[in-house]
Amino acid sequence: MKKWSDNVMWRWLLSFFRPGKGPRINLGRRNVLTAGALGVGAACLCRVHPQASGRVFNPALIRPPGAVDEQEFLSRCIRCGECMKVCPTNAIQPAGLEAGIKGMWTPVLNMNVGYCEFDCTLCGQVCPTDAIRELPLEEKQKIKIGQSFVDKNRCLPYASARPCIVCEEHCPTPTKAIWVEEIEVTNASGQKVLVQQPHVDPELCVGCGICQNKCPIKDQSGIYVTSVGETRNSENQMLL
Amino acid sequence: MTDLSRRVFLKQVALAGAGLQAGLLSPGLASASTAPKMSIAKYRTSPAESEGVAEEAARLTRQVIKDLGGMSRFVSKGDVVWVKPNIAWDRTPEQAGNTNPDVVATVIRMCYEAGAKQVMVGDNPCNAGERTYPNSRIQPAGEKAGARVVQLDKRKFKKMALNGKALKDWEMYTDMMEVDTFINVPIAKHHGLAGATLGMKNLMGVCGGSRNRFHQDLTNVLPDLAAFVKPKLIILDGIRVLPVNGPRGGNLDDVKRKDTMVAGVDQVAIDAFGATLLGMEPKKIAHIVEAANRGLGTMDYTSLSPAESLV
Amino acid sequence: MARSTRKVSAIVWLRRCIQTLCLLLFFYLFLQTAYHPINRTGGPVALFFELDPLVLAATWLAGAPVPLTLLFSLGTLGVSIFFGRWFCGWVCPLGTLHQMMTQVRGGTTASRLNRAVYSPRQRWKYLVLIGLLAGTLTGLNLIGWVDPFSLLYRSLATAIFPAFNLGSHALFAWLYESDPGLGSMRVTRVSEPVYEVLRRYLLVEGRPQYYWGILIGLVFGGILVLNLWRHRFWCRYICPLGALLGLAGKNPLLRLKKDQEACNDCRLCVAVCPAGANPDGPSDRSDAWKPAECFFCWNCESVCPKQAISFEFAVPSREHS
Numbered sequence: 001m002k003k004w005s006d007n008v009m010w011r012w013l014l015s016f017f018r019p020g021k022g023p024r025i026n027l028g029r030r031n032v033l034t035a036g037a038l039g040v041g042a043a044c045l046c047r048v049h050p051q052a053s054g055r056v057f058n059p060a061l062i063r064p065p066g067a068v069d070e071q072e073f074l075s076r077c078i079r080c081g082e083c084m085k086v087c088p089t090n091a092i093q094p095a096g097l098e099a100g101i102k103g104m105w106t107p108v109l110n111m112n113v114g115y116c117e118f119d120c121t122l123c124g125q126v127c128p129t130d131a132i133r134e135l136p137l138e139e140k141q142k143i144k145i146g147q148s149f150v151d152k153n154r155c156l157p158y159a160s161a162r163p164c165i166v167c168e169e170h171c172p173t174p175t176k177a178i179w180v181e182e183i184e185v186t187n188a189s190g191q192k193v194l195v196q197q198p199h200v201d202p203e204l205c206v207g208c209g210i211c212q213n214k215c216p217i218k219d220q221s222g223i224y225v226t227s228v229g230e231t232r233n234s235e236n237q238m239l240l
Numbered sequence: 241m242t243d244l245s246r247r248v249f250l251k252q253v254a255l256a257g258a259g260l261q262a263g264l265l266s267p268g269l270a271s272a273s274t275a276p277k278m279s280i281a282k283y284r285t286s287p288a289e290s291e292g293v294a295e296e297a298a299r300l301t302r303q304v305i306k307d308l309g310g311m312s313r314f315v316s317k318g319d320v321v322w323v324k325p326n327i328a329w330d331r332t333p334e335q336a337g338n339t340n341p342d343v344v345a346t347v348i349r350m351c352y353e354a355g356a357k358q359v360m361v362g363d364n365p366c367n368a369g370e371r372t373y374p375n376s377r378i379q380p381a382g383e384k385a386g387a388r389v390v391q392l393d394k395r396k397f398k399k400m401a402l403n404g405k406a407l408k409d410w411e412m413y414t415d416m417m418e419v420d421t422f423i424n425v426p427i428a429k430h431h432g433l434a435g436a437t438l439g440m441k442n443l444m445g446v447c448g449g450s451r452n453r454f455h456q457d458l459t460n461v462l463p464d465l466a467a468f469v470k471p472k473l474i475i476l477d478g479i480r481v482l483p484v485n486g487p488r489g490g491n492l493d494d495v496k497r498k499d500t501m502v503a504g505v506d507q508v509a510i511d512a513f514g515a516t517l518l519g520m521e522p523k524k525i526a527h528i529v530e531a532a533n534r535g536l537g538t539m540d541y542t543s544l545s546p547a548e549s550l551v
Numbered sequence: 552m553a554r555s556t557r558k559v560s561a562i563v564w565l566r567r568c569i570q571t572l573c574l575l576l577f578f579y580l581f582l583q584t585a586y587h588p589i590n591r592t593g594g595p596v597a598l599f600f601e602l603d604p605l606v607l608a609a610t611w612l613a614g615a616p617v618p619l620t621l622l623f624s625l626g627t628l629g630v631s632i633f634f635g636r637w638f639c640g641w642v643c644p645l646g647t648l649h650q651m652m653t654q655v656r657g658g659t660t661a662s663r664l665n666r667a668v669y670s671p672r673q674r675w676k677y678l679v680l681i682g683l684l685a686g687t688l689t690g691l692n693l694i695g696w697v698d699p700f701s702l703l704y705r706s707l708a709t710a711i712f713p714a715f716n717l718g719s720h721a722l723f724a725w726l727y728e729s730d731p732g733l734g735s736m737r738v739t740r741v742s743e744p745v746y747e748v749l750r751r752y753l754l755v756e757g758r759p760q761y762y763w764g765i766l767i768g769l770v771f772g773g774i775l776v777l778n779l780w781r782h783r784f785w786c787r788y789i790c791p792l793g794a795l796l797g798l799a800g801k802n803p804l805l806r807l808k809k810d811q812e813a814c815n816d817c818r819l820c821v822a823v824c825p826a827g828a829n830p831d832g833p834s835d836r837s838d839a840w841k842p843a844e845c846f847f848c849w850n851c852e853s854v855c856p857k858q859a860i861s862f863e864f865a866v867p868s869r870e871h872s
Contacts, residue, residue: 129610
């Protein structure tokens with residue numbers, strides 16, 4: 001006669017509570033403790049890097065818009081590469097050591113390769129762990145991921161009296177963050193010419209990097225973005 | 241032309257120099273000696289809703305071509321046509337950053353009505369083509385009108401000898417240069433450096449390579465392009481124009497309705513008229529003056545006695 | 552006898568279909584991770600991560616708020632309690648790639664035995680898991696380096712797909728330039744239409760490229776090559792997700808049953824076992840079938856010439872303990 005306690009499901013559920021009957025995974029206590037210790041030890045060792053506590057900031061560590069604060073970001077990011085795949089300009093790249101060794105292969109923006117498209121929120125849409133939060137477009141457009149700076153030693157209207165303004169042309173903010181000043185300069189032939197010299201308004205610039213990306217000085221741009229001013233980090237700021 | 245002979249043609253073009261191109265691509269002047277060189281059409285009203293604007297675009301385009309003698313003056317039966325609108329920016333039609341899609345669609349339809357075998361539409365954009373083509377609505381409008389809307393193929397940019405003042409040679413899109421008829425369909429906008437971006441500036445979309453270097457000498461680069469590409473027909477969209485904050489625009493408040501279109505064969509005259517639509521003086525725009533000085537056309541468009549219509 | 556063989560093989564074929572479908576789904580979602588007008592992707596592109604309980608564990612242990620979509624992975628965990636590492640055997644696309652790579656090297660049963668047999672080193676993956684979890688708890692979340700979906704996606708995104716994309720564009724550019732052919736029969740008459748199709752559905756015009764992509768690609772290739780040395784090397788020795796699912800599924804409801812009398816010790820079952828789960832174990836304590844390793848792939852049951860192996864709903868029998 002079949003007892004209800006002979007039912008497979010019931011006996012199976014019971015088997016969880018009766019130790020010693022099921023198979024064991026014998027890892028060895030010493031091995032387990034070593035593995036745990038290595039994990040904790042590595043975590044402690046990584047705190048040694050001056051960037052780990054927000055004491056110094058890496059100018060090349062430009063995170064995607066919607067990224068959370070750096071310590072939180074490094075905890076959430078699973079280095080899956082979804083954002084790197086979706087970024088339409090190929091700007092999002094795997095980090096090297098910009099975020100320390102523990103940040104290797106987390107996403108950083110390289111404005112020489114691409115730029116952050118102003119009308120795009122795709123990286124936030126695809127991130128599985130919300131390391132990059134999905135934001136409505138209007139909110140994303142107010143987020144600063146960095147600040148652009150004109151390199152007057154290279155920028156053509158400053159350094160060689162040649163007209164350009166490509167950066168101003170591409171600046172996407174509703175009121176352009178790049179404004180030009182028409183200046184009379186002397187060119188190489190000794191003639192007086194009018195050039196438009198670009199300036200950046202740090203209150204309007206969102207750090208999208210299209211200026212750096214489109215600048216005709218291809219090897220090292222005449223205008224470039226660094227991480228300072230990023231909205232997500234109250235310490236990495238320069239403005240009052 | 242088969243693919244093989246097209247490539248042979250191209251090698252000749254690339255090697256021979258400016259003289260050869262000018263002869264192959266200039267408009268049929270013999271037949272056009274009595275036909276008007278320019279036509280202007282204005283719309284009586286300024287409809288607000290998009291269906292009204294679409295209707296306006298179609299009617300103005302048809303009128304302005306009709307006044308030139310009809311599309312068959314430029315497109316023969318069996319021709320392969322390239323319609324080159326401005327699809328440079330990730331903007332909607334209301335923002336006036338690109339050519340009006342209904343203008344483009346009407347041009348395509350008129351080409352087919354004139355017997356074109358194949359009409360292609362494409363531009364080398366500033367923003368990513370996968371955004372600009374659909375968001376400008378030129379891609380759906382063009383496809384609906386039966387054209388092959390083409391994202392440019394990187395392999396088809398070939399160095400060609402322009403032998404211009406600023407550009408000795410540059411990468412140009414072979415398919416655009418090889419067609420039987422090339423129609424330039426720009427929109428009138430302000431430009432921070434050039435003053436205005438009209439027909440000649442629109443030809444930058446035929447170029448590949450690092451076009452961001454052009455800005456160092458736009459005054460000479462644009463006439464170089466105009467002399468090399470020599471479109472058979474230019475149709476300027478002046479329905480919505482951007483008199484400030486061009487060429488990218490974005491703010492709807494910057495857009496002005498001019499409800500006007502102009503078409504013609506004289507690139508300089510078209511650009512001069514376009515400048516007036518923006519409230520600018522043509523002689524203040526350096527590349528228009530330079531092009532006129534080189535004999536590519538005349539700045540004094542009234543001297544061409546343009547056919548004027550009110551639609 | 553013939554009828555039961557065919558019935559068992561059907562499960563193996565079913566498993567292969569489902570593995571293939573999951574792999575194709577992974578590739579499809581990968582390709583859909585791109586701009587679609589206006590400002591959206593082409594579908595639930597992070598689906599596999601949402602089914603991955605290791606990602607859930609990592610996010611939760613790191614003290615971060617857990618996005619609700621990750622809770623789907625509790626389903627994966629839940630089913631594993633019943634069916635052990637079914638996920639590794641039937642769903643995991645990285646596992647499928649490892650399985651395919653494993654089949655590349657054939658050989659006699661004897662040579663395959665060496666590569667397929669259980670090794671105590673298979674415990675390493677549990678230690679990897681523990682180390683990673685300990686680190687995550689104390690502020691160093693490196694689970695993303697070792698999570699199988701992160702590994703696969705990252706390698707695809709930064710190395711494999713860009714290499715394929717750039718290589719394809721280069722091939723068709725070369726065909727266009729050099730225009731090979733005989734007389735009026737040119738290769739481009741075929742290659743250009745093919746290129747059109749590829750550009751529409753597979754290739755990307757933007758030609759993405761990535762720093763570190765070469766290293767990421769080589770690491771991935773290296774991990775795949777390890778399968779030639781030991782069957783499903785990654786799954787057995789390293790995968791922390793496999794370890795997690797093994798822990799959850801170490802007492803499954805579905806169990807392997809071996810008919811001791813029918814068995815002739817041919818050890819074919821061991822040679823085809825991808826998991827090193829010791830299917831020929833005589834059910835004694837030390838040498839038994841290892842449910843925490845088993846992928847429930849049904850290879851052993853399919854291949855046994857004596858039909859000595861079967862799977863049934865059971866509990867570890869008291870008389871055998």
